[in-house]
Amino acid sequence: MARNDYLPLFHTKSGKGLVSFRLFAASIFAGVWLILVHRVIHMPSNKGNTLATWAWSGLFLSELWFAFYYLINVLVRWNPAYRNTFKDRLSLRYEKVLPGIDIFVCTADPTVEPPIMVINTVLSVMAYDYPPEKLSVYLSDDGGSDLTFYAMLMASRFAKEWLPFCRKFKVEPRSPEAYFQTAPEPLDNNTLLAKEWTSIKKLYEDVKTRIESTTKTGRISGEIRKEHKGFLEWDYVSSRRDHQTILQILIDGRHAKAVDSEGQPLPSLIYLAREKRPQYHHNFKAGAMNALIRVSSRITNAPIILNVDCDMYSSNSESVRDALCFLLDEDKGKEIAYVQFPQVFGNLTKNDVYGSSLRISSKVELHGYDGYGGPCYVGSGCFHRRESLSGKKYNGMACQEDWMSNKVDIIKKEENAHVLEEICKVLASCSYEENTQWGKEMGLKYGCPVEDILTGLCIQYRGWKSVYFNPERPGFLGVAPTTLLQSLVQHKRWSEGDFEIFLRYCPFLYGHKKISLGLQLTYCLYLLLAPNSLATLYYVTVPSLCLLRGISLFPQVLNPWVIPFVYVFFGNFAYSLVEFVHHGGTCIEWLNDTRMWVYRRTTSFLFGFCDNIFKLLGFSKSAFVVTAKVVDEDVSERYEQELMEFGTASPLFTILATLALLNAFVLVWGIKRLLILEDPNINLGQNPFSLQIILCSLLVFINVPLYKALFLRKDKGRMPSSVANKSLVFALAACLLALRY
Ligand SMILES: O=c1ccn([C@@H]2O[C@H](COP(=O)(O)OP(=O)(O)O[C@H]3O[C@H](CO)[C@@H](O)[C@H](O)[C@H]3O)[C@@H](O)[C@H]2O)c(=O)[nH]1
C-alpha cells in the first residue's frame, strides 16, 4: 500500500484532566514529605520510652513504604492511553485476506466449571463476526472429563443452528445462555425473529437440560456413548491425573461437509485433554496452553491466538476485528505482541460486595500501563501473535505479509481428521517438553501462579509492545468469585505470583533497557502487592495497641503538624472515592471495595508474601487453586443479598476477626480514656490520642459486617464459632500484652 494513502487502523488518545491530577498529586506529595519530616524530628527519645521509639520507627517505615507505593500509583495515572479502532478501514483493506484465528478455551474441572458454562463460552467464540473458515476453537480440558466432552459434542451440533441465527439477527451477546437471559423476548409473534427465537430457544433449553442432567449423574450412559467414537477413549482413563492424550476433532473445518444449517462453513472445533501422568508436573494452565500452542500449530497454525478462560464468554462479536485493527496496522502493528481486553464480570451484585469488579484496575491502571507501552497479559481475553507467544524476539519485522499470502497455512488438506489426531497426540504428551525450551523460552512460562503476567512481561523483555483495548461494549464477560474466601484465595494466588515475579524476574534488572523505566515502575503496582501487607498490618494494629498503652503516635488535633496527616489521609480517600464514582461505581460499592482493600492486604497479601519466603527457603511449591464458578444455592442467595460469606473455618478469617475484635476492644477503651481523662483541662483538640481514636473508629466502622457475622447472624454464612473463639483469645491476649507488658 502506498504510504500516502495510509489511514491508521486505530487511534490513541491521552487522558483528560491530567493537569489537575498532577497538581493534586504534587500537593499530596508535599503532605507526605511533611509527614516524614515530622516523624524524623519528633522521634521519641530512646531514653524515655523504648517501646514508643520502636512503634514510632515502625510507623515511619510504613509511611515510607506507602509513600513509595503512592508514587507508583501516581505514575500509573500520569499518562494513560485510550484506544479506538476503525473496523471499516480494516474491512476495506483486508476483508478478503483476513488471517486465521485460533481460539483457546481452558477448563480444568467439570465440578467447579460446569460443562454447560464451558460450551456457552465455546459457542460465543465460534459465533464471532468473522469468516468461520478462518476460525478454529480449541478446548483444553485439564479435567479430562467425558462430561465436558459430551457437552462439546452437543455444542458442535447446536452450533449448526446457533451460528446462522446469530448471523441473521446480529444478536449480542452470542453466548446462548447470556443471550436468552438478557435479550428481551420479541413481542410480535409473527416476525421471522420471533419464530426462530422460539425454536432456537427450545433447542437450547433441550441441549442444556441434557448436559445438566448428565453432569448431575456424573456419568455418560451407554446410549450416549454410542453417539461418538471419542467416548471410547475414556475406557483407558484411570483418573483425571493419569490418562493418555485425548484429541478429538469435533468439527473439521477443512471438510466440505462442515457446514451449518444454511450451508455456510463452520469453524473447526477441537477437544484436547493433554496427557497427564502422576510423575510429571502438569504446570496448570500454562502447561495446558503450551500443549494447545503445539497441537494447533499442526492443525491450523493461525498467526493469531485468542485465549479465554472457560468462564469468559465473548460478549461482543466484533472483538476479533477490533484486535486485528491493532495487529494489522501497517505502521504500528508490527511491534504489538498482544492486545489485551479487560476482565469484566457478569455476575456482580449491585454494590459488588467483594470488590471483584476490578473497576480501577481495568478503567484506570491498565490504561496507565498502556501509556508506557505495555499493559500486562491478564490471562483471558487476550489476542496474541503466535510468534511472540511462542518465544520469538521482536526484530523489527513481523510476518504480516506471510499471513496474507497464506504461506504459514500448513494445513494439509489430504490428511484426514483421524490421521491428524494421531499425529498431534504426541505434541500433547507429558514427555514432549523434556529437554526443550517449552515453559522457559517458548510458550507460557512455568513455575509461577500468575503465568499470564509473567509471560506478558517476558514478551515485553523480548522487545515487543502490547496494547490495552477497553471498548464500550465489553469484549468478554466472566465469573467473579462469589464468596469471601474464594476472593481472598484468588488474590492470595495473584499477589504471591506477582511478588515471585518481582523476586525472580525483577523489572529493574531484567527490564533494564528493554522496557521503559516508567513501565518498570508501573509493573511494581502489581508485583509489589504482597509486601504491602506488612505496612498495612502495622498500621491497623500498632496505633491501636499504642492507644491502649498510652503511647501517642500522631500530633494533637490543634497542632499544625496534624494538617499533612489529615490532608494526605482524607485527601487520598476523597480522591479514590471521586475516581471510583467517576468510573461508574456507587458510594457503597466504593466502601465495599475499600473494605476488601483492607481485608486483602491483611490476609491474602500476607499469605502471598509468606509463601514466597517459604519458597525461597525451599519449604513449599506453587499451587493453583481453581476458582469455583458455581456455589450452593443458599450461598448464592446470600451473595445476592450482599451478605458477606464466612461459614468455613479458615486462618484467613481468624486474622480478619482478630483484627476486627482488637480494634473494637481498643475503641471502647479509647473512648473511655477520652471521656475520663485525668486532667479535665485537656480538651479534645489537645488530646494526644485523637488521631489514633479516629483511625481505630474507621477500622471498626469498616468491620461492621464482620461483627454482625461474629455475633448477630444466625445463617450458615456466619463466622464459625471455632474461628470466633480463637480470634477472641488472640485479640484479648494482644490487648493484655499491650496493657501489661
Ligand atoms: O490446572 C489448571 C488450572 C486452571 N486452568 C484454567 O485456568 C483458568 C483460570 O483459572 P481460575 O481458577 O478461573 O483463575 P482466576 O484467578 O479467575 O484467573 C485469572 O488468573 C489466572 C492466574 O492466576 C489466569 O491464569 C487467568 O487467566 C486469569 O483469568 C480457568 O479457565 C481454568 O480452567 C487450567 O486450564 N488448568
Ligand SMILES: [Mn+2]
Ligand atoms: Mn476465573
